[in-house]
Structures are given as C-alpha cells and as structure tokens.
Amino acid sequence: RRKLRKLTIPDFQNFCEKVKEIYESVKSAISESEGETAAYIPQLSKVNKDLFGISICTLDGQRFDLGDAHENFCIQSCIKPLIYGLALEEHGEEIVHNHVGREPSGVAFNSLSMNKKNLPHNPMINAGAIMSCSLIKNSDPLHERFDYLMNKLKELSGNISWGFNNSVYLSEKITADSNFCLAYLMRKNQVFPKNTRLEETLDFYFQCCSIETNCNKQSIAAATIANGGVCPLTGRQIFNSLTCRSILSLMSSCGMYDYSGEWTFKIGIPAKSGVSGVIFSCIPGLGSITVYAPPLDEIGNSVRGIEFFKQFVNAFTVHNF
Numbered sequence: 001r002r003k004l005r006k007l008t009i010p011d012f013q014n015f016c017e018k019v020k021e022i023y024e025s026v027k028s029a030i031s032e033s034e035g036e037t038a039a040y041i042p043q044l045s046k047v048n049k050d051l052f053g054i055s056i057c058t059l060d061g062q063r064f065d066l067g068d069a070h071e072n073f074c075i076q077s078c079i080k081p082l083i084y085g086l087a088l089e090e091h092g093e094e095i096v097h098n099h100v101g102r103e104p105s106g107v108a109f110n111s112l113s114m115n116k117k118n119l120p121h122n123p124m125i126n127a128g129a130i131m132s133c134s135l136i137k138n139s140d141p142l143h144e145r146f147d148y149l150m151n152k153l154k155e156l157s158g159n160i161s162w163g164f165n166n167s168v169y170l171s172e173k174i175t176a177d178s179n180f181c182l183a184y185l186m187r188k189n190q191v192f193p194k195n196t197r198l199e200e201t202l203d204f205y206f207q208c209c210s211i212e213t214n215c216n217k218q219s220i221a222a223a224t225i226a227n228g229g230v231c232p233l234t235g236r237q238i239f240n241s242l243t244c245r246s247i248l249s250l251m252s253s254c255g256m257y258d259y260s261g262e263w264t265f266k267i268g269i270p271a272k273s274g275v276s277g278v279i280f281s282c283i284p285g286l287g288s289i290t291v292y293a294p295p296l297d298e299i300g301n302s303v304r305g306i307e308f309f310k311q312f313v314n315a316f317t318v319h320n321f
C-alpha cells in the first residue's frame with residue numbers, strides 16, 4: 001500500500017487564511033503613498049504603486065497566491081543570488097571566492113567600495129553581481145550565456161518561462177554610470193577572470209536585472225533553493241545542495257542592503273530584496289515567500305514587504321533562532 005506522506009504544512013488552508021489576514025492588515029495599515037518607487041531607473045519609477053502580491057511555495061509544492069501575485073515585474077537585484085548560484089555550479093566555491101568576498105559591505109549596494117583584497121565585498125551587491133556575470137560561461141557568446149541563464153531559471157521554477165523587459169533594459173543601460181565605474185575599477189584592479197570582455201559582462205548584468213518575474217514563479221525558484229536545489233514541482237535537482245547552502249548563507253548576511261543585520265535580527269530568515277519592490281525569502285524546512293509591493297523605504301526595501309514579514313514572524317515561528 002502507498003504510504004501517505006506528511007505535508008510540510010499539514011493545515012495549509014488554515015495557514016493561508018492567516019497569511020491573508022496579514023496581507024489585509026498590511027494593506028490597510030500602509031497606504032501606497034508611503035515610500036517611493038526607484039527614481040534612478042526611469043522605467044521603474046512609472047509602475048503602479050498600489051500593486052501588492054504575495055506567493056508561497058512549500059518544500060513539497062503546496063502553493064498559495066494572493067493579490068497581484070501574477071503581475072510581472074523586473075527582477076532587479078533578486079537575480080543576484082541566482083547568478084551567484086550559477087557561478088558556483090560552474091566553478092565551485094574556491095574559484096568563485098577568489099573573485100568575490102563574502103562579508104557584508106556595510107555600504108550601499110552601488111557604492112564604489114571594494115574589500116581589502118580589492119574584490120567586491122559579496123555577490124549580493126552590484127559589483128559582486130557583475131563579477132558573478134563574468135563567471136558564467138565566460139568564453140561563450142552573449143546570446144548563449146543569456147539562453148543558458150533563462151533555461152536555468154525555467155528549471156528552477158518548475159518549467160515556467162521567465163520574461164525580459166526590453167524598455168527596462170534600455171533604461172537601465174543609460175543610467176548605469178555607477179555600474180560602469182565599478183566594472184572599470186575591478187578591471188583596473190585585475191580581479192576579473194582572464195579573458196573577461198568588460199562591456200559584454202556589463203551588458204549581461206543589465207540584462208539579468210531586466211528579466212521579468214512575478215511572485216508566483218519567484219516563489220517556486222526560491223523554494224527550490226530552500227529545498228537544497230530540488231525543485232518542489234518537478235523533483236529535479238537543479239542546483240547542488242552546497243550551492244544552495246552558500247546562496248542562503250549570503251542572503252542571510254547580505255541580502256537586504258544596509259538593513260541586512262536588522263532583518264536577520266528581527267525576521268531571521270534568508271531573503272533578498274530588489275529595487276523593483278520585491279522581497280523573496282527562503283525558509284529552511286518550510287519553503288518560500290515572495291512579496292511584491294513597489295514603494296520603497298529610504299534603504300530601498302519594499303515598505304509593505306518589510307511590514308508583511310514583521311507580522312509574519314509574529315504569527316508563525318519561522319525565525320531561525
């Protein structure tokens with residue numbers, strides 16, 4: 001006889017009802033006029049500030065969507081843990097960390113600061129993500145590198161395709177002075193892998209930030225990482241478990257900009273934030289939650305997103321400590 005498996009969240013319906021209550025409470029407590037959309041990338045400043053979506057995916061593939069969970073938005077910095085994962089899969093931890101550190105930077109995500117070895121502080125800030133890009137299929141033509149990334153994203157999210165927003169890409173590219181500075185500084189410091197084509201690497205980075213996701217697929221990809229690399233929907237091993245451990249460790253220490261320490265203190269689960277207003281989190285042993293609500297606080301985190309997670313850890317015992 002087939003044995004019935006125990007579900008990750010046995011009373012999923014009850015759990016979802018509580019999440020819905022928190023969603024409603026955040027929506028009424030925080031109006032869409034609290035916070036600002038990112039002004040430095042023109043296309044991001046134009047989005048509807050009232051959008052608010054949440055998706056949950058458990059390690060065994062139970063899923064729940066709320067509000068604007070299927071609204072597409074560009075992934076921005078939430079791609080950083082994923083491209084770091086691709087770099088690790090291709091080269092392993094030792095080689096990757098010859099090119100990028102793993103300590104929090106204590107400075108803004110785009111600041112012109114390197115660590116004592118002249119390397120980017122970690123892969124969760126712009127310089128570190130540009131470095132991850134340089135470590136992905138470095139000698140292949142750009143179209144093949146991009147296809148490779150898109151296929152991996154699709155596998156991480158259980159065969160759902162991801163999009164690309166060309167106007168965000170174009171807008172990103174013409175407002176990228178600080179990213180150009182970071183890349184030239186790293187080239188001057190000779191810390192890129194051999195044969196890195198700088199302009200192409202930057203282009204790849206801008207394309208990475210302009211990939212379109214939504215809460216729904218982002219939460220499946222996040223659950224794959226929380227699940228040691230096995231996609232909850234397909235059962236396929238996409239990343240190895242050590243890659244996932246490294247991603248989660250750095251999301252924990254560096255994922256929430258200059259709020260990373262405070263986040264780990266208060267919320268206590270690995271997460272990554274993006275300037276489009278998204279926060280995705282991986283909850284070891286449970287699954288993942290992605291929240292999208294565009295207006296940002298002064299640090300650059302979604303105002304409603306932060307409030308949602310504060311209320312969520314009050315309601316459930318998910319804080320790692």
Ligand code: DON
Nearest residue numbers: 076077109124125209274275
């Ligand atoms: O390069 C930039 O500044 C944006 N494309 C990414 C910004 C972002 O979400 C900040 N992240 N750490």
